[in-house]
Amino acid sequence: MKITVVGAGYVGLVTGACLAEMGNHVVCLDVDPRKIEMLQRGEIPIHEPGLDKVVQRNAAAGRLSFTTDMQAAVAHGTLQFIGVGTPPDEDGSADLQYVLAAARNIGRHMTDYKVIVDKSTVPVGTADKVRAAVADELKTRGVDLAFAVVSNPEFLKEGAAVDDFMRPDRVVVGSDDERATLLMRAVYAPFMRNKDKLQVMDVRSAEFTKYAANAMLATRISFMNELSRLAERVGADIEAVRRGIGADPRIGTHFLYAGTGYGGSCFPKDVKALVRTGREYGVELQVLQSVEDANERQKSVLVDKVKARFGADLTGRTFAIWGLAFKPNTDDMREAPSRVIIDALLEAGAKVQAYDPVATEEAQRVLAGREGLTFATGQQAALEGADALLIVTEWMEFRNPDFDGIKAALKQPVIFDGRNLYDPALVRSFGLDYLSIGRPSVS
Ligand code: NAD
Ligand code: UGA
Numbered sequence: 110m111k112i113t114v115v116g117a118g119y120v121g122l123v124t125g126a127c128l129a130e131m132g133n134h135v136v137c138l139d140v141d142p143r144k145i146e147m148l149q150r151g152e153i154p155i156h157e158p159g160l161d162k163v164v165q166r167n168a169a170a171g172r173l174s175f176t177t178d179m180q181a182a183v184a185h186g187t188l189q190f191i192g193v194g195t196p197p198d199e200d201g202s203a204d205l206q207y208v209l210a211a212a213r214n215i216g217r218h219m220t221d222y223k224v225i226v227d228k229s230t231v232p233v234g235t236a237d238k239v240r241a242a243v244a245d246e247l248k249t250r251g252v253d254l255a256f257a258v259v260s261n262p263e264f265l266k267e268g269a270a271v272d273d274f275m276r277p278d279r280v281v282v283g284s285d286d287e288r289a290t291l292l293m294r295a296v297y298a299p300f301m302r303n304k305d306k307l308q309v310m311d312v313r314s315a316e317f318t319k320y321a322a323n324a325m326l327a328t329r330i331s332f333m334n335e336l337s338r339l340a341e342r343v344g345a346d347i348e349a350v351r352r353g354i355g356a357d358p359r360i361g362t363h364f365l366y367a368g369t370g371y372g373g374s375c376f377p378k379d380v381k382a383l384v385r386t387g388r389e390y391g392v393e394l395q396v397l398q399s400v401e402d403a404n405e406r407q408k409s410v411l412v413d414k415v416k417a418r419f420g421a422d423l424t425g426r427t428f429a430i431w432g433l434a435f436k437p438n439t440d441d442m443r444e445a446p447s448r449v450i451i452d453a454l455l456e457a458g459a460k461v462q463a464y465d466p467v468a469t470e471e472a473q474r475v476l477a478g479r480e481g482l483t484f485a486t487g488q489q490a491a492l493e494g495a496d497a498l499l500i501v502t503e504w505m506e507f508r509n510p511d512f513d514g515i516k517a518a519l520k521q522p523v524i525f526d527g528r529n530l531y532d533p534a535l536v537r538s539f540g541l542d543y544l545s546i547g548r549p550s551v552s
Contacts, residue, residue, distance in 0.1 A: 110133045110134070110187065110188065110292075110296060111133070111134050111185055111186045111187055111188075112125075112128050112133050112134070112135045112136075112185075112186045112187075112188045112189075112190065112296070113135070113137075113182050113183065113185050113186030113188070113189045113190065114128070114135060114136070114137045114138070114186075114190045115138050115139075115182070115189060115190065115191045115192065115193060115211045115214075115215075116138075116139060116191065116192040116193035116194070116207075116211070116229070117137040117138070117139040117141075117144055117145065117148060117154075117175060118155075118192065118193070118194065119155060119157065119267055119270065119374075119441070120192040120228060120229070120263050120265065121137060121139070121190070121192030121193070121228075122137065122148075122153075122154075122155070122157075122160065122164070123157065123160060123265060123270045123271060123274050124190055124192055124228060124263070124274065125137040125173060125190075126160060126163040126164045126167060126173060126271070127163065127271065127275055127300075128296065129163075129167035129170075129172040129173035130163055130166075130167055130275070131299040131300070132172070132299075133172065134171075134172050134185075135167075135172060135173050135174075135186075136174050136175075136176060136181070136182050136185040136186065137173070137174070137175045137176070138175075138176055138177070138178075138179065138182035139175070139177065140177065141177075142177050145175045145176060145177050148164070148168075148175040149174075149175050151164070151165050151168060155439075155440065155441070156438075156440040156467045156468075157270050157271065157438075157439065158268065158269070158271070158438055159271040159272070160270065160271055163271060179214050179217075179218060180218045183214065183215050183217075183218035183219055183223075184218065184219075184220065186223075187221075187222065187223060187224060187292070188223075188224045188226055188292060188293075188296065189215050189223050189224065189225050189226065190226045190228050190261075191208055191211045191212065191225065191226065191228060191229055191239070192228045192229055192263070193207040193208055193211050193229055194207050194229070195207070195208060195229045195230055195231055195378075196378065197378045197381055200385060201381035201382060201384065201385040202232070202381075202382055202386070202389075203230070203231060203232050203378070203382045205231065205232075205235060205238065207229075208227070208229050208231055208235065208239065209238060209239065209242050212225065212238075212239040212242040212243050213242050213243070213245075213246050215243055215246075216242060216243035216244070216245065216246025216247050216250075217246045217250070219243075219247075219254060219256065220254070221254065222254065222255050222256060223254075223256045223257075224256070224257050224258075224259060224286075224288075224289040224292055224293070225239060225243065225256060225257070225258045225259070226258075226259050226260075226261045226293070227239060227258065227259070227260045227261065227262075227316075228261050228262065228263050230262060230263075230319050230320070230323075230375065230379060231260075231316060232316065232320075232382060232386050233313050233317050233386065234313070234316070235260075235316060236259070236260050236283070236312045236316065239258050240258045243256060243258070257284070257286035257288065257289035258312075259282060259283060259284040259286065259289050259290075259293060259312065259315075260281075260283030260312045260315035260316050261280070261281065261282050261283070261293065261315070262281055262315060262316070262318060262319030263319075264277065264278065264279075264281075264319075264322060267373065267436065267438070267439040267441055268436055268437060268438030268439045269438070274300075275300060276300070277297075277301070277306060278306065279306045279307075279308055280297045280300070280301070280306055280307045280308070281308050281310065281315050281318050281319070282294075282297075282307060282308070282309050282310070282315065283309075283310055283311055283312035283313070283314060283315025283316060284309060284312065284315075285311060285312060290309055293307075293309075294307060294309075319379075320379055320382065320383045320386075321383075323375055323376055323379040323380070324379065324380055324383050324400070326364050326376065327371055327376040327379075327380050327400050327404070328396065328397070328400045329363075329364045329365060330364055330365075330366070330367075330368075330376075330404070331371075331399070331400040331401075331403040331404050331407070332400075333347065333351065333365050333367045333547075334368070334370065334403060334404070334407040334410075334546075335403050336350065336367070336547065337367035337546050337547025338547070340547040340548070341547055341548070341549070344549060345547075346547070346548045346549065347367050347529075347547025347548060348529055348547070348548060350547075351365045351366065351367070366528075366529075367529070367546045367547045368407075368446075368503075368527055368528055368529075368546060369407065369408060369410065369411055369446040369447075369450065369501055369527035369528070369546075370404045370406075370407035370408040370410075370446045370449075371404055372435035372436070372443070372444040372445045372446045373435040373436065373441065373443060373444055373445075374441065374443040376404075376444075377401075377404070377444045378444075380397055380400055380401050381401060383397060384397050384398050384401065407446075408446045408449040408450065409449070409450075409453060410527075410546065411450055411499055411501070411525050411527045411546075412450055412454060412457075414525050414544050415428070415497070415499070415525055416457065418497075418523065418544070419496070419497075419521075421457065422457065422458055423454060423457040423458045423459035424457075424458030424459070425458070426458070426460070426496045427459065427460040427461070427462060427494055427495045427496055428454055428460070428461050428462070428495055428496060428497055428498070428499055429461075429462050429463075429464070429485075429491040429492045429495040429497070429498045429499065429519075430447065430450070430451065430461055430462070430463040430464065430491070430498075430499045430500075430501055431464055431465075431488060431491065431498065431499070431500045431501065431502070431504070431507050432447065432464075432465055432500060432501040432502025432503065432504055432507065432528075433445060433447045433463055433464075433465035433468045433469070433472040433501065433502060434447075434465055434468035434472075434502050435447075435502070436502065436503075437502055437503055437504045437505065438504075439467075439468070440467045440470070440471045441468070441471070442468055442471045442472055442474075442475045445468075446501060446527070447463070447472070447501045447502065448476065450499065450501060450527075451463065451479070451482060455479055455480070455482060459481070460481040460483075461481060461483070462483050462484075462490075462491045462492075462493075462494075462495055463482065463483070463484050463485065463491065464484070464485040464487060464488055464490070464491035465502065465504070466504050466506060469484050472484065488506070488507070488510065489511070489514055489518065492514070492515060492518035492519060493518050494518075494520070495518070495519055495520065496519065496520045496521045496523075497519060497520075497521050497523045497524070497525060498515060498519060498523070498524045498525070499524075499525045499527065500524065500525070500526045500527055500528055500530060501527050501528070502528070503528040503530060507530060508530055512535075512536065512539035512541060513539060515539075515541065516540055516541055519541075521542075522540060522541045522542060523541065523542040523543070523544070523552075524536060524541055524542070524543050524544070525544050525545075526543065526544070526545040526546070527545075527546060528546075529545045529546055529547070529548065531543065531545075533545065533548060533549070533550075534551070536551065537551040537552075
């Protein structure tokens with residue numbers, strides 16, 4: 110099948126590459142010439158495990174190409190996937206300007222039947238706006254062409270994006286057009302050969318499903334983060350509690366990890382956008398507003414522990430930070446809790462020596478100009494001359510560290526662990542104090 114993907118970011122690039130892997134001929138369009146030039150050279154602009162191989166293999170086979178040429182890109186695909194960004198507006202609602210610009214562009218250049226697929230996360234009712242934008246362009250041109258707009262939200266996680274796309278739990282298609290539904294079934298059939306996981310529903314329900322999924326996952330995290338604060342007070346261990354409740358299949362084990370608050374490009378913006386949609390329609394989403402408030406508070410939990418130990422004025426102190434990306438296996442720094450933690454430490458007068466296995470370059474970009482912040486090239490280098498260590502992202506390489514080396518390097522032998530990576534008794538046995546999330550501290 111001939112497919113165009115508009116937007117070559119995390120979602121667009123993964124979608125394009127994985128669809129090409131199944132034999133489709135895919136053109137990825139982006140307005141960022143730097144990104145497209147990199148991709149044309151076989152370089153991947155983001156860190157996403159396994160993506161380079163899929164992109165390079167399919168580009169070499171002639172099934173995947175990259176362009177900034179809008180007319181050529183629109184001419185190529187019968188299916189036009191829109192995977193551009195939907196960042197939050199000042200009021201929290203999703204900014205649809207990129208989606209609607211992409212839609213207009215399709216309307217401006219199309220010369221035959223197109224299925225326009227909304228893959229970006231967009232509020233209920235957006236498909237109608239996309240349809241109107243395309244129709245408006247066609248009217249301006251004075252042409253009458255058939256097209257359909259379907260909703261096909263994406264559920265992949267960064268760091269596991271290729272795997273998630275290749276082996277989806279489900280594929281949601283919102284469509285009220287038979288021909289478009291048939292084509293969408295055909296596109297996704299190779300990804301679900303053993304079991305049909307395609308759910309066809311009306312367009313509005315599909316759009317809503319995406320927000321409902323992210324909101325539910327964010328709710329679980331905020332719920333556990335709140336319980337972790339209480340666990341500390343009452344002398345319980347949130348990790349034991351997590352295992353205890355997760356064994357109930359009605360609750361399940363996923364997304365119950367207390368930490369430094371959820372970050373990333375989606376949970377924070379999607380929770381805000383759903384709350385905003387609620388307000389627009391006169392429905393106060395109280396639970397979700399609290400999920401957002403609890404998450405904001407959670408980002409300061411680690412710094413509160415630092416201040417409880419060292420005092421509110423951290424002048425003259427230096428802290429090592431391990432982990433900057435909003436989660437492991439990505440270089441994405443969007444809404445990363447590390448940004449809030451670093452700013453709070455600097456604000457209190459401290460210096461910060463930060464290390465991340467892959468996100469350093471991106472962190473240098475987003476945290477540019479912060480006085481007192483330096484970046485180390487390795488775990489041990491970050492520790493040298495520091496008073497204490499803060500662990501913010503649970504990269505695999507932090508899981509079994511050289512505790513003797515940590516103790517020798519730190520002026521005060523203390524670890525503040527925002528991800529509960531270690532057995533407190535083990536850390537203590539190395540002579541280190543250990544403060545984690547929702548567990549009794551050991552010293
Ligand atoms: P991104 O910022 O990584 O990529 C968006 C790309 O679109 C950029 O490269 C940008 O240059 C390009 N673009 C903007 N306007 C364009 C236009 N008119 N024509 C062509 N290209 C254009 O964004 P992302 O993280 O891939 O997210 C895209 C959408 O997918 C969002 O709605 C997001 O909520 C949703 N989503 C993201 C993830 C994720 O893990 N990142 C997962 C599921 C859904
Ligand atoms: C999330 C969803 O998991 C995807 O299904 C969805 O497609 C995507 O958002 C999206 O809409 O963009 P992602 O943001 O890539 O994916 O990463 P997650 O693994 O969900 O982590 C999000 C944040 O929650 C991270 O900061 C992570 O550290 C935090 N988290 C996650 C916890 O604090 N505890 C957990 O138990 C799980």
